[in-house]
Amino acid sequence: MNVVVFASRKGGSGKSTLVAHLGSYMAANARPTLLIDADPQGSLALWQRVRGAQDLPLHVGTKHLAATLAKARRAGAEWVLIDTPPSAEAPVAEAIWHADLVVIPMRPGLFDVDAVQATIQLCRELKKPYAVVINAAPAKNGSEDPMVADARGAMQTLEIPTWGGQITHRPELSLFLxxxxxxxxxxxxxxxxxxxxxxxxxxxxxxxxxxxxTGKQPQSA
Ligand SMILES: Nc1ncnc2c1ncn2[C@@H]1O[C@H](COP(=O)(O)OP(=O)(O)OP(=O)(O)O)[C@@H](O)[C@H]1O
Ligand SMILES: [Mg+2]
Structure with missing residues:
Protein backbone atom coordinates (compact mmCIF):
# COMPACT_ATOMS: atom_id res chain seq x y z
CA MET A 1 0.00 0.00 0.00
CA ASN A 2 1.40 3.33 -1.10
CA VAL A 3 0.80 6.18 1.32
CA VAL A 4 1.25 9.56 -0.35
CA VAL A 5 0.97 12.72 1.71
CA PHE A 6 0.34 16.03 -0.07
CA ALA A 7 1.89 18.77 2.01
CA SER A 8 2.95 22.38 1.69
CA ARG A 9 2.96 25.21 4.17
CA LYS A 10 1.85 27.47 1.33
CA GLY A 11 -1.94 27.80 1.01
CA GLY A 12 -3.41 27.37 -2.46
CA SER A 13 -0.47 25.47 -3.92
CA GLY A 14 -2.77 22.70 -5.16
CA LYS A 15 -2.71 19.95 -2.51
CA SER A 16 -6.47 19.30 -2.50
CA THR A 17 -6.70 19.74 -6.29
CA LEU A 18 -4.04 17.12 -6.98
CA VAL A 19 -5.45 14.65 -4.44
CA ALA A 20 -8.94 14.91 -5.95
CA HIS A 21 -7.83 14.58 -9.59
CA LEU A 22 -5.40 11.76 -8.81
CA GLY A 23 -8.02 9.99 -6.69
CA SER A 24 -10.50 10.17 -9.52
CA TYR A 25 -7.84 8.85 -11.93
CA MET A 26 -7.05 5.93 -9.63
CA ALA A 27 -10.74 5.09 -9.24
CA ALA A 28 -11.19 5.10 -13.01
CA ASN A 29 -8.22 2.72 -13.31
CA ALA A 30 -9.70 0.39 -10.68
CA ARG A 31 -6.94 0.94 -8.15
CA PRO A 32 -8.48 0.64 -4.66
CA THR A 33 -7.75 4.02 -3.09
CA LEU A 34 -8.50 5.63 0.26
CA LEU A 35 -8.58 9.41 0.55
CA ILE A 36 -7.84 11.04 3.88
CA ASP A 37 -8.83 14.64 4.48
CA ALA A 38 -6.52 15.75 7.29
CA ASP A 39 -7.28 19.43 6.70
CA PRO A 40 -9.93 21.06 8.92
CA GLN A 41 -10.87 23.24 5.91
CA GLY A 42 -12.44 20.05 4.55
CA SER A 43 -11.93 20.75 0.82
CA LEU A 44 -11.52 17.11 -0.08
CA ALA A 45 -14.51 16.06 2.03
CA LEU A 46 -16.60 18.71 0.28
CA TRP A 47 -15.51 17.44 -3.15
CA GLN A 48 -16.34 13.89 -2.14
CA ARG A 49 -19.81 14.94 -0.91
CA VAL A 50 -20.52 16.69 -4.21
CA ARG A 51 -19.22 13.60 -6.03
CA GLY A 52 -21.69 11.41 -4.17
CA ALA A 53 -20.10 8.19 -5.49
CA GLN A 54 -18.86 5.22 -3.50
CA ASP A 55 -15.73 4.60 -5.56
CA LEU A 56 -13.40 6.63 -3.34
CA PRO A 57 -13.73 5.96 0.37
CA LEU A 58 -12.82 8.94 2.53
CA HIS A 59 -11.61 9.24 6.09
CA VAL A 60 -11.80 12.67 7.70
CA GLY A 61 -9.43 13.88 10.40
CA THR A 62 -5.99 13.10 11.75
CA LYS A 63 -7.03 11.13 14.79
CA HIS A 64 -6.30 7.39 14.74
CA LEU A 65 -4.25 7.69 11.55
CA ALA A 66 -2.24 4.55 12.28
CA ALA A 67 -5.42 2.52 12.87
CA THR A 68 -7.05 3.97 9.75
CA LEU A 69 -4.05 2.99 7.64
CA ALA A 70 -3.94 -0.50 9.15
CA LYS A 71 -7.65 -0.95 8.35
CA ALA A 72 -7.12 0.29 4.78
CA ARG A 73 -4.27 -2.16 4.30
CA ARG A 74 -6.45 -5.04 5.55
CA ALA A 75 -9.24 -3.91 3.20
CA GLY A 76 -6.86 -4.14 0.23
CA ALA A 77 -6.22 -0.47 -0.49
CA GLU A 78 -3.35 0.05 -2.93
CA TRP A 79 -3.11 3.81 -2.59
CA VAL A 80 -3.79 6.20 0.27
CA LEU A 81 -3.75 9.90 -0.60
CA ILE A 82 -3.65 12.26 2.38
CA ASP A 83 -4.53 15.94 1.99
CA THR A 84 -3.10 18.19 4.70
CA PRO A 85 -3.56 21.81 5.83
CA PRO A 86 -1.19 24.61 4.80
CA SER A 87 1.18 24.43 7.73
CA ALA A 88 4.23 22.56 8.94
CA GLU A 89 2.77 21.87 12.37
CA ALA A 90 1.91 18.78 14.39
CA PRO A 91 -0.97 17.26 12.33
CA VAL A 92 1.06 17.63 9.14
CA ALA A 93 4.14 16.17 10.82
CA GLU A 94 2.03 13.23 11.97
CA ALA A 95 0.72 12.59 8.44
CA ILE A 96 4.25 12.84 7.03
CA TRP A 97 5.44 10.41 9.68
CA HIS A 98 3.08 7.83 8.11
CA ALA A 99 4.04 8.69 4.51
CA ASP A 100 5.95 6.51 2.10
CA LEU A 101 6.28 9.55 -0.16
CA VAL A 102 5.51 13.25 0.32
CA VAL A 103 4.34 15.28 -2.67
CA ILE A 104 4.88 19.01 -2.32
CA PRO A 105 2.84 20.94 -4.87
CA MET A 106 4.44 24.27 -5.74
CA ARG A 107 3.33 27.09 -7.98
CA PRO A 108 6.23 28.53 -9.97
CA GLY A 109 6.90 31.82 -8.16
CA LEU A 110 9.45 33.37 -5.83
CA PHE A 111 7.26 33.24 -2.72
CA ASP A 112 6.23 29.68 -3.50
CA VAL A 113 9.81 28.51 -3.98
CA ASP A 114 10.66 30.04 -0.61
CA ALA A 115 7.64 28.56 1.16
CA VAL A 116 8.39 24.92 0.29
CA GLN A 117 11.51 24.98 2.46
CA ALA A 118 9.62 24.46 5.74
CA THR A 119 7.89 21.35 4.42
CA ILE A 120 11.13 20.00 3.00
CA GLN A 121 12.82 20.54 6.34
CA LEU A 122 10.10 18.47 7.98
CA CYS A 123 10.50 15.66 5.42
CA ARG A 124 14.25 15.65 5.93
CA GLU A 125 13.90 15.55 9.73
CA LEU A 126 11.50 12.61 9.45
CA LYS A 127 13.71 10.98 6.78
CA LYS A 128 10.86 10.71 4.28
CA PRO A 129 11.25 10.67 0.49
CA TYR A 130 9.68 13.77 -1.06
CA ALA A 131 9.27 15.46 -4.41
CA VAL A 132 8.09 18.86 -5.53
CA VAL A 133 5.38 18.93 -8.21
CA ILE A 134 5.13 22.15 -10.17
CA ASN A 135 1.43 23.04 -10.31
CA ALA A 136 -0.67 25.75 -11.93
CA ALA A 137 2.18 26.42 -14.32
CA PRO A 138 1.83 28.58 -17.43
CA ALA A 139 1.19 26.38 -20.46
CA LYS A 140 4.18 25.13 -22.41
CA ASN A 141 4.63 26.92 -25.67
CA GLY A 142 7.01 24.56 -27.43
CA SER A 143 9.35 24.80 -24.47
CA GLU A 144 8.82 25.34 -20.79
CA ASP A 145 7.68 28.79 -19.65
CA PRO A 146 10.58 30.89 -18.20
CA MET A 147 8.80 31.00 -14.82
CA VAL A 148 8.79 27.22 -14.66
CA ALA A 149 12.40 27.00 -15.85
CA ASP A 150 13.40 29.50 -13.11
CA ALA A 151 11.54 27.55 -10.41
CA ARG A 152 13.11 24.31 -11.63
CA GLY A 153 16.56 25.93 -11.57
CA ALA A 154 16.01 27.03 -7.96
CA MET A 155 14.97 23.49 -7.00
CA GLN A 156 18.07 22.10 -8.69
CA THR A 157 20.34 24.56 -6.86
CA LEU A 158 18.73 23.56 -3.56
CA GLU A 159 19.01 19.86 -4.51
CA ILE A 160 15.27 19.37 -4.10
CA PRO A 161 13.89 16.41 -6.12
CA THR A 162 11.33 17.80 -8.55
CA TRP A 163 9.01 16.02 -10.95
CA GLY A 164 10.14 16.65 -14.54
CA GLY A 165 6.58 17.28 -15.72
CA GLN A 166 4.13 20.00 -14.80
CA ILE A 167 0.45 20.42 -14.04
CA THR A 168 -0.59 23.35 -16.16
CA HIS A 169 -2.93 26.07 -14.91
CA ARG A 170 -6.25 25.03 -16.42
CA PRO A 171 -9.58 26.54 -15.34
CA GLU A 172 -11.26 23.20 -16.05
CA LEU A 173 -9.28 21.62 -13.20
CA SER A 174 -11.25 23.90 -10.84
CA LEU A 175 -14.49 23.54 -12.76
CA PHE A 176 -14.54 19.73 -12.67
CA LEU A 177 -13.87 19.73 -8.93
CA THR A 214 13.93 -0.36 1.10
CA GLY A 215 12.47 -3.70 0.03
CA LYS A 216 8.89 -2.34 0.36
CA GLN A 217 6.55 -4.02 -2.15
CA PRO A 218 5.28 -1.56 -4.80
CA GLN A 219 1.84 -1.57 -6.45
CA SER A 220 1.88 -1.76 -10.21
CA ALA A 221 0.10 0.89 -12.33
N1 LIG B 1 -3.51 23.44 -12.01
C1 LIG B 1 -4.51 24.27 -11.66
N2 LIG B 1 -5.22 24.93 -12.60
C2 LIG B 1 -6.22 25.77 -12.25
N3 LIG B 1 -6.60 26.02 -10.99
C3 LIG B 1 -5.91 25.39 -10.01
C4 LIG B 1 -4.85 24.49 -10.27
N4 LIG B 1 -4.38 24.03 -9.10
C5 LIG B 1 -5.11 24.61 -8.15
N5 LIG B 1 -6.03 25.43 -8.68
C6 LIG B 1 -7.02 26.25 -7.97
O1 LIG B 1 -6.31 27.01 -7.00
C7 LIG B 1 -7.06 27.07 -5.79
C8 LIG B 1 -6.21 26.47 -4.66
O2 LIG B 1 -6.01 25.09 -4.92
P1 LIG B 1 -6.15 24.03 -3.75
O3 LIG B 1 -7.34 24.33 -2.90
O4 LIG B 1 -6.04 22.69 -4.35
O5 LIG B 1 -4.83 24.36 -2.94
P2 LIG B 1 -4.41 23.81 -1.50
O6 LIG B 1 -2.94 23.68 -1.50
O7 LIG B 1 -5.19 22.60 -1.18
O8 LIG B 1 -4.88 25.02 -0.59
P3 LIG B 1 -4.95 25.00 1.04
O9 LIG B 1 -3.54 25.04 1.49
O10 LIG B 1 -5.70 26.25 1.37
O11 LIG B 1 -5.63 23.74 1.43
C9 LIG B 1 -8.36 26.31 -6.03
O12 LIG B 1 -9.35 27.24 -6.40
C10 LIG B 1 -8.02 25.40 -7.20
O13 LIG B 1 -9.15 25.10 -7.98
MG1 LIG C 1 -6.42 22.19 0.46
Whole structure:
Protein backbone atom coordinates (compact mmCIF):
# COMPACT_ATOMS: atom_id res chain seq x y z
CA MET A 1 0.00 0.00 0.00
CA ASN A 2 1.40 3.33 -1.10
CA VAL A 3 0.80 6.18 1.32
CA VAL A 4 1.25 9.56 -0.35
CA VAL A 5 0.97 12.72 1.71
CA PHE A 6 0.34 16.03 -0.07
CA ALA A 7 1.89 18.77 2.01
CA SER A 8 2.95 22.38 1.69
CA ARG A 9 2.96 25.21 4.17
CA LYS A 10 1.85 27.47 1.33
CA GLY A 11 -1.94 27.80 1.01
CA GLY A 12 -3.41 27.37 -2.46
CA SER A 13 -0.47 25.47 -3.92
CA GLY A 14 -2.77 22.70 -5.16
CA LYS A 15 -2.71 19.95 -2.51
CA SER A 16 -6.47 19.30 -2.50
CA THR A 17 -6.70 19.74 -6.29
CA LEU A 18 -4.04 17.12 -6.98
CA VAL A 19 -5.45 14.65 -4.44
CA ALA A 20 -8.94 14.91 -5.95
CA HIS A 21 -7.83 14.58 -9.59
CA LEU A 22 -5.40 11.76 -8.81
CA GLY A 23 -8.02 9.99 -6.69
CA SER A 24 -10.50 10.17 -9.52
CA TYR A 25 -7.84 8.85 -11.93
CA MET A 26 -7.05 5.93 -9.63
CA ALA A 27 -10.74 5.09 -9.24
CA ALA A 28 -11.19 5.10 -13.01
CA ASN A 29 -8.22 2.72 -13.31
CA ALA A 30 -9.70 0.39 -10.68
CA ARG A 31 -6.94 0.94 -8.15
CA PRO A 32 -8.48 0.64 -4.66
CA THR A 33 -7.75 4.02 -3.09
CA LEU A 34 -8.50 5.63 0.26
CA LEU A 35 -8.58 9.41 0.55
CA ILE A 36 -7.84 11.04 3.88
CA ASP A 37 -8.83 14.64 4.48
CA ALA A 38 -6.52 15.75 7.29
CA ASP A 39 -7.28 19.43 6.70
CA PRO A 40 -9.93 21.06 8.92
CA GLN A 41 -10.87 23.24 5.91
CA GLY A 42 -12.44 20.05 4.55
CA SER A 43 -11.93 20.75 0.82
CA LEU A 44 -11.52 17.11 -0.08
CA ALA A 45 -14.51 16.06 2.03
CA LEU A 46 -16.60 18.71 0.28
CA TRP A 47 -15.51 17.44 -3.15
CA GLN A 48 -16.34 13.89 -2.14
CA ARG A 49 -19.81 14.94 -0.91
CA VAL A 50 -20.52 16.69 -4.21
CA ARG A 51 -19.22 13.60 -6.03
CA GLY A 52 -21.69 11.41 -4.17
CA ALA A 53 -20.10 8.19 -5.49
CA GLN A 54 -18.86 5.22 -3.50
CA ASP A 55 -15.73 4.60 -5.56
CA LEU A 56 -13.40 6.63 -3.34
CA PRO A 57 -13.73 5.96 0.37
CA LEU A 58 -12.82 8.94 2.53
CA HIS A 59 -11.61 9.24 6.09
CA VAL A 60 -11.80 12.67 7.70
CA GLY A 61 -9.43 13.88 10.40
CA THR A 62 -5.99 13.10 11.75
CA LYS A 63 -7.03 11.13 14.79
CA HIS A 64 -6.30 7.39 14.74
CA LEU A 65 -4.25 7.69 11.55
CA ALA A 66 -2.24 4.55 12.28
CA ALA A 67 -5.42 2.52 12.87
CA THR A 68 -7.05 3.97 9.75
CA LEU A 69 -4.05 2.99 7.64
CA ALA A 70 -3.94 -0.50 9.15
CA LYS A 71 -7.65 -0.95 8.35
CA ALA A 72 -7.12 0.29 4.78
CA ARG A 73 -4.27 -2.16 4.30
CA ARG A 74 -6.45 -5.04 5.55
CA ALA A 75 -9.24 -3.91 3.20
CA GLY A 76 -6.86 -4.14 0.23
CA ALA A 77 -6.22 -0.47 -0.49
CA GLU A 78 -3.35 0.05 -2.93
CA TRP A 79 -3.11 3.81 -2.59
CA VAL A 80 -3.79 6.20 0.27
CA LEU A 81 -3.75 9.90 -0.60
CA ILE A 82 -3.65 12.26 2.38
CA ASP A 83 -4.53 15.94 1.99
CA THR A 84 -3.10 18.19 4.70
CA PRO A 85 -3.56 21.81 5.83
CA PRO A 86 -1.19 24.61 4.80
CA SER A 87 1.18 24.43 7.73
CA ALA A 88 4.23 22.56 8.94
CA GLU A 89 2.77 21.87 12.37
CA ALA A 90 1.91 18.78 14.39
CA PRO A 91 -0.97 17.26 12.33
CA VAL A 92 1.06 17.63 9.14
CA ALA A 93 4.14 16.17 10.82
CA GLU A 94 2.03 13.23 11.97
CA ALA A 95 0.72 12.59 8.44
CA ILE A 96 4.25 12.84 7.03
CA TRP A 97 5.44 10.41 9.68
CA HIS A 98 3.08 7.83 8.11
CA ALA A 99 4.04 8.69 4.51
CA ASP A 100 5.95 6.51 2.10
CA LEU A 101 6.28 9.55 -0.16
CA VAL A 102 5.51 13.25 0.32
CA VAL A 103 4.34 15.28 -2.67
CA ILE A 104 4.88 19.01 -2.32
CA PRO A 105 2.84 20.94 -4.87
CA MET A 106 4.44 24.27 -5.74
CA ARG A 107 3.33 27.09 -7.98
CA PRO A 108 6.23 28.53 -9.97
CA GLY A 109 6.90 31.82 -8.16
CA LEU A 110 9.45 33.37 -5.83
CA PHE A 111 7.26 33.24 -2.72
CA ASP A 112 6.23 29.68 -3.50
CA VAL A 113 9.81 28.51 -3.98
CA ASP A 114 10.66 30.04 -0.61
CA ALA A 115 7.64 28.56 1.16
CA VAL A 116 8.39 24.92 0.29
CA GLN A 117 11.51 24.98 2.46
CA ALA A 118 9.62 24.46 5.74
CA THR A 119 7.89 21.35 4.42
CA ILE A 120 11.13 20.00 3.00
CA GLN A 121 12.82 20.54 6.34
CA LEU A 122 10.10 18.47 7.98
CA CYS A 123 10.50 15.66 5.42
CA ARG A 124 14.25 15.65 5.93
CA GLU A 125 13.90 15.55 9.73
CA LEU A 126 11.50 12.61 9.45
CA LYS A 127 13.71 10.98 6.78
CA LYS A 128 10.86 10.71 4.28
CA PRO A 129 11.25 10.67 0.49
CA TYR A 130 9.68 13.77 -1.06
CA ALA A 131 9.27 15.46 -4.41
CA VAL A 132 8.09 18.86 -5.53
CA VAL A 133 5.38 18.93 -8.21
CA ILE A 134 5.13 22.15 -10.17
CA ASN A 135 1.43 23.04 -10.31
CA ALA A 136 -0.67 25.75 -11.93
CA ALA A 137 2.18 26.42 -14.32
CA PRO A 138 1.83 28.58 -17.43
CA ALA A 139 1.19 26.38 -20.46
CA LYS A 140 4.18 25.13 -22.41
CA ASN A 141 4.63 26.92 -25.67
CA GLY A 142 7.01 24.56 -27.43
CA SER A 143 9.35 24.80 -24.47
CA GLU A 144 8.82 25.34 -20.79
CA ASP A 145 7.68 28.79 -19.65
CA PRO A 146 10.58 30.89 -18.20
CA MET A 147 8.80 31.00 -14.82
CA VAL A 148 8.79 27.22 -14.66
CA ALA A 149 12.40 27.00 -15.85
CA ASP A 150 13.40 29.50 -13.11
CA ALA A 151 11.54 27.55 -10.41
CA ARG A 152 13.11 24.31 -11.63
CA GLY A 153 16.56 25.93 -11.57
CA ALA A 154 16.01 27.03 -7.96
CA MET A 155 14.97 23.49 -7.00
CA GLN A 156 18.07 22.10 -8.69
CA THR A 157 20.34 24.56 -6.86
CA LEU A 158 18.73 23.56 -3.56
CA GLU A 159 19.01 19.86 -4.51
CA ILE A 160 15.27 19.37 -4.10
CA PRO A 161 13.89 16.41 -6.12
CA THR A 162 11.33 17.80 -8.55
CA TRP A 163 9.01 16.02 -10.95
CA GLY A 164 10.14 16.65 -14.54
CA GLY A 165 6.58 17.28 -15.72
CA GLN A 166 4.13 20.00 -14.80
CA ILE A 167 0.45 20.42 -14.04
CA THR A 168 -0.59 23.35 -16.16
CA HIS A 169 -2.93 26.07 -14.91
CA ARG A 170 -6.25 25.03 -16.42
CA PRO A 171 -9.58 26.54 -15.34
CA GLU A 172 -11.26 23.20 -16.05
CA LEU A 173 -9.28 21.62 -13.20
CA SER A 174 -11.25 23.90 -10.84
CA LEU A 175 -14.49 23.54 -12.76
CA PHE A 176 -14.54 19.73 -12.67
CA LEU A 177 -13.87 19.73 -8.93
CA UNK A 178 -17.00 21.84 -8.48
CA UNK A 179 -18.91 18.93 -10.08
CA UNK A 180 -17.27 16.36 -7.80
CA UNK A 181 -15.33 14.98 -10.76
CA UNK A 182 -11.77 14.59 -11.93
CA UNK A 183 -10.44 15.86 -15.24
CA UNK A 184 -10.17 12.27 -16.54
CA UNK A 185 -13.93 11.78 -16.08
CA UNK A 186 -15.17 14.89 -17.87
CA UNK A 187 -12.45 15.28 -20.41
CA UNK A 188 -11.00 11.88 -21.33
CA UNK A 189 -7.75 12.12 -23.30
CA UNK A 190 -7.47 15.89 -22.82
CA UNK A 191 -4.11 17.50 -22.12
CA UNK A 192 -5.14 18.03 -18.48
CA UNK A 193 -6.10 14.40 -18.10
CA UNK A 194 -2.80 13.33 -19.69
CA UNK A 195 -0.86 15.42 -17.18
CA UNK A 196 -2.63 13.82 -14.22
CA UNK A 197 -1.99 10.38 -15.74
CA UNK A 198 1.63 11.26 -16.23
CA UNK A 199 1.90 12.35 -12.57
CA UNK A 200 0.38 9.05 -11.49
CA UNK A 201 2.92 7.11 -13.56
CA UNK A 202 5.71 9.19 -12.00
CA UNK A 203 4.40 8.35 -8.52
CA UNK A 204 4.34 4.68 -9.44
CA UNK A 205 7.95 4.88 -10.66
CA UNK A 206 8.91 6.61 -7.42
CA UNK A 207 7.44 3.74 -5.45
CA UNK A 208 9.38 1.26 -7.54
CA UNK A 209 12.55 3.20 -6.72
CA UNK A 210 11.61 3.32 -3.02
CA UNK A 211 11.02 -0.43 -3.13
CA UNK A 212 14.42 -0.98 -4.70
CA UNK A 213 16.00 0.93 -1.81
CA THR A 214 13.93 -0.36 1.10
CA GLY A 215 12.47 -3.70 0.03
CA LYS A 216 8.89 -2.34 0.36
CA GLN A 217 6.55 -4.02 -2.15
CA PRO A 218 5.28 -1.56 -4.80
CA GLN A 219 1.84 -1.57 -6.45
CA SER A 220 1.88 -1.76 -10.21
CA ALA A 221 0.10 0.89 -12.33
N1 LIG B 1 -3.51 23.44 -12.01
C1 LIG B 1 -4.51 24.27 -11.66
N2 LIG B 1 -5.22 24.93 -12.60
C2 LIG B 1 -6.22 25.77 -12.25
N3 LIG B 1 -6.60 26.02 -10.99
C3 LIG B 1 -5.91 25.39 -10.01
C4 LIG B 1 -4.85 24.49 -10.27
N4 LIG B 1 -4.38 24.03 -9.10
C5 LIG B 1 -5.11 24.61 -8.15
N5 LIG B 1 -6.03 25.43 -8.68
C6 LIG B 1 -7.02 26.25 -7.97
O1 LIG B 1 -6.31 27.01 -7.00
C7 LIG B 1 -7.06 27.07 -5.79
C8 LIG B 1 -6.21 26.47 -4.66
O2 LIG B 1 -6.01 25.09 -4.92
P1 LIG B 1 -6.15 24.03 -3.75
O3 LIG B 1 -7.34 24.33 -2.90
O4 LIG B 1 -6.04 22.69 -4.35
O5 LIG B 1 -4.83 24.36 -2.94
P2 LIG B 1 -4.41 23.81 -1.50
O6 LIG B 1 -2.94 23.68 -1.50
O7 LIG B 1 -5.19 22.60 -1.18
O8 LIG B 1 -4.88 25.02 -0.59
P3 LIG B 1 -4.95 25.00 1.04
O9 LIG B 1 -3.54 25.04 1.49
O10 LIG B 1 -5.70 26.25 1.37
O11 LIG B 1 -5.63 23.74 1.43
C9 LIG B 1 -8.36 26.31 -6.03
O12 LIG B 1 -9.35 27.24 -6.40
C10 LIG B 1 -8.02 25.40 -7.20
O13 LIG B 1 -9.15 25.10 -7.98
MG1 LIG C 1 -6.42 22.19 0.46
Missing amino acids: AHGAGVNEFSVGSAGSEEIGSLWRALTRSFEAIEAM
